[in-house]
Amino acid sequence: MLPKATARCLVQRAFSSFSNATEMGLSEQHTAFQSMVREFAQEELRPIADELDSKKKFPREQVKKMGQLGLMGVEINKDLGGAGLDGLSYTIAMEEISRACGGTGTIMTAHNSIFMGPINKFGTDQQKKKILPNFVTGERVGCFMLSEPGNGSDAGAASTLAVYKDDHYKITGTKAWITNSWESSGGSLFATTDRKAKHKGISCFYIPFPSDGLSLGNKESKMGIRCTSTANVIFDDCQIPSENLIGESGQGFKIAMQILDAGRIPIAAQGVGIAADALQRALDYVMKKPVISQNDEELLAEMEVMVTTARLLTYRAARMKDEGKPIGKIAAMAKLYGSEVATSVSHKAIQLMGEDGLIKGGGVERNYRDARITEIYEGTSEIQKVVIAGHMKKEYRNKYTNGQ
Incomplete structure (x- = not known):
């Protein structure tokens, strides 16, 4: 020791x-x-x-x-x-x-x-x-309405309908787990405009809050990220002008996928931030102990390596985005690892701090609860693995096909 x-x-x-x-x-x-x-x-x-x-x-x-x-x-x-x-x-x-x-x-x-x-x-x-x-002033916030009850990670299974008539769209359906819902002054909505075209029949719209025919469900009681509301957004013949269509009709799935790709990088950064705070709190705790054990040192070393590696990967993904390079694979990698680091480092901090780590108001147990959502939204960890593997297969098959 x-x-x-x-x-x-x-x-x-x-x-x-x-x-x-x-x-x-x-x-x-x-x-x-x-x-x-x-x-x-x-x-x-x-x-x-x-x-x-x-x-x-x-x-x-x-x-x-x-x-x-x-x-x-x-x-x-x-x-x-x-x-x-x-x-x-x-x-x-x-x-x-x-x-x-x-x-x-x-x-x-x-x-x-x-x-x-x-x-x-x-x-x-x-x-x-x-x-x-x-x-952009902070006076208003917005939300993103893609997920629906029962659809899980299938972004192309939008049952919410947007029917065009007389230069307006009439929207009917329910969006689920919408972050910022109760605080929002507007939202980006993805709804089906052509059922026969399946995912190619999804379109994107801007929806002002409030709007006639738009209502909010009850606020969900959540494990973490409790300072923002999460609720269903319900559309019952909600009418919006056609000028609120974002992009072209039928382009919604493509828009959603590109936005989610880029959005995975800040979620990775969120994971790094949560993990960094858990590590800091664990350090503060360990430094006050009369004797620092080898187990303490090993856990802190593991946490340090994980946080540093996640940060480097996340920064690399952000730089590639800024350079205009393809980010599908690295954004998924950063999000997958950053979210896993958030959960793992928070868990290790609790292990280091024992009962003190479990007490509400001490920060670390909140870190752990907040960390769990980073493995779910912007695509679950399982989806990130599918994305990464898809890019790997394409890269290596092209390499072998070209005889390299």
């Missing part, structure tokens, strides 16, 4: 390394941005994260401040009111916000990635100018 002072020095040096901007290859601009977001998150969110969780309280004032910092429109162009930053900046911000409060990280990514993403990438200039400036 190492003397306490020596062990503290070694472990703290290791802990500082995994968030060292230079070792992560961040530019001065990215480093300054990271410092700004970290300061806000640690001062404004971390002290109230357990209260937000226990009271199921939406952090409205903090979200407004996030809007003022550009965090509710990170990748939206400046001429639309956004921060105009790159995907790596968004990834850094997601890690820092989630490190302080995983639930607030979910609010942020559902709003940035999958609500605004379809409009920002596939909307017309007129649609972008009309919708996006209202959602």
Whole structure:
């Protein structure tokens, strides 16, 4: 066993390394941005994260401040009111916000990635100018409506119908497990416009909240990310103008898949952030022990390796996105590993802290509960493996077919 002072020095040096901007290859601009977001998150969110969780309280004032910092429109162009930053900046911000409060990280990514993403990438200039400036200030948040009761991970099985008539669409159906539902002022909806065409008959729409014929189900009582609401969104002959169609009719499945691919990177960053906080809390606990055992050291070392590796993989995925390279495989890899690290490191932190790790209000048990959702949304871990294997087969079959 190492003397306490020596062990503290070694472990703290290791802990500082995994968030060292230079070792992560961040530019001065990215480093300054990271410092700004970290300061806000640690001062404004971390002290109230357990209260937000226990009271199921939406952090409205903090979200407004996030809007003022550009965090509710990170990748939206400046001429639309956004921060105009790159995907790596968004990834850094997601890690820092989630490190302080995983639930607030979910609010942020559902709003940035999958609500605004379809409009920002596939909307017309007129649609972008009309919708996006209202959602980048933090005053309003949005939601993403794809999943349905009973459909699970099958994004192409949309039974919600959008029927066109007289320059309007009339929408009927139910969307399930919708994040930010009760707080939303608008949402991106995926509904079937042509049943015969199956997944090629799905279209994407912008839906303002409230709308006639739109209602919300009861708020779900969840294991984690409890500071944001999750509920069904119910459409009963909800009528919207045809100008709310995003992209072309029948393009919805393609839009959803592209948005989910990109959205997996910030979820990976969320996992890294949750794991980093669990590791920090475990370190704080272990350093106060009179004797630091070999088991303590080994667990901390395993946690350090996992967090660092997940961060490197996530940053690589973000950089590839910014470079315009294909990200399907690496985004799935980052999301799969980042989510597994979030759960595993939080679990190890509880093991290190014993009963103290299980007590509500101590942070670590909340980390563990919040971590579990990262293995489910934006595609379950099982779906990520299917995606990764699909890319591998294509890559290696092409290699062998070409005789290489």
